[in-house]
Amino acid sequence: MLNQILEDLKNEVKFGYLKKKHPFRYPSLASIEDNVPVQRTVVLRDSTQDFELIMYTDERSDKIHQFEINPNASLLFYNHKKLLQIKVEGKMKLIRSGKDYEDYWSRVQGKSQKDFITTNPPGTPIDNPDHVEYKDDEHHFCLLKLVPERMEYLQLKRPNHIRAVFDKTNNWEGQFLNP
């Protein structure tokens, strides 16, 4: 049964980028800055064969610096229709060159490219939201790849909630937890 829950967990996360408007498309990504947690919403873009989770960002955003100093990351997914929560924790890899990098950048088309070509870095104070300037000669696209080390599944339901944890150090063998 635990094996099946692990498969369900992975499939549910994949729906985030496979199914349009799925709630798992927008997980909350946590990093650490000076021992303080920092969270933000991101878009889940893809996963690899080894279930590494792919996101995009601007290489100048604060999270990049945070992951360079401390690669520990946590992604939290919640599906309000299913009352299902999934946590994926692990180390964040920052990818700024190479074949995968070029492949994913080539998928970012048209207006979506604007997110990665602002003149000022993300978080720069501006006078007016209409006053964002763009470059046309370079971009700041960065791939984020979360390599999972621990994953947790929590399904609220009657008569029994189901909570289970899966650890890489334990060969991904599962363990039920009191919810």
Ligand SMILES: Cc1cc2nc3c(=O)[nH]c(=O)nc-3n(C[C@H](O)[C@H](O)[C@H](O)COP(=O)(O)O)c2cc1C
């Ligand atoms: C619906 C939604 C989707 C977002 N998707 C992304 C994303 O895929 N990548 C990203 O870097 N920021 C995304 N953001 C913006 C982040 O939440 C965050 O504000 C930004 O990345 C700066 O974060 P940082 O300063 O902590 O690095 C999204 C925000 C919202 C509201």
